[in-house]
Amino acid sequence: MSQYNLFGRKPLQYADISEISCTACGWCAKFCPMGCIQQRSDGFYTVDEPQCIGCGKCKKNCFWDAIEMIRRTHEEASR
Numbered sequence: 001m002s003q004y005n006l007f008g009r010k011p012l013q014y015a016d017i018s019e020i021s022c023t024a025c026g027w028c029a030k031f032c033p034m035g036c037i038q039q040r041s042d043g044f045y046t047v048d049e050p051q052c053i054g055c056g057k058c059k060k061n062c063f064w065d066a067i068e069m070i071r072r073t074h075e076e077a078s079r
């Protein structure tokens with residue numbers, strides 16, 4: 001899969017789900033406009049990072065604060 005999302009560049013941040021805090025409820029996935037939060041075979045959820053636009057909707061809607069937004073530098077985002 002391409003490292004670029006549909007906007008043609010990497011966003012300055014992306015979501016990362018903590019395997020320790022996540023309860024595998026799947027609630028965050030209902031808010032993702034990119035549909036890039038997917039359930040793994042073990043039941044937990046993960047973000048398809050190249051498709052994430054960094055909007056933060058998943059983080060705002062996670063009751064367990066299991067999602068962290070990871071910032072990229074401008075250099076990383078333009079690669």
Ligand code: SF4
Binds near residue numbers: 017021023027045062
């Ligand atoms: S809403 Fe939070 S706890 Fe639920 S699946 Fe998403 S990251 Fe995990």
Ligand code: SF4
Binds near residue numbers: 058
């Ligand atoms: S930050 Fe936005 S695009 Fe990225 S996984 Fe969360 S809801 Fe989806």
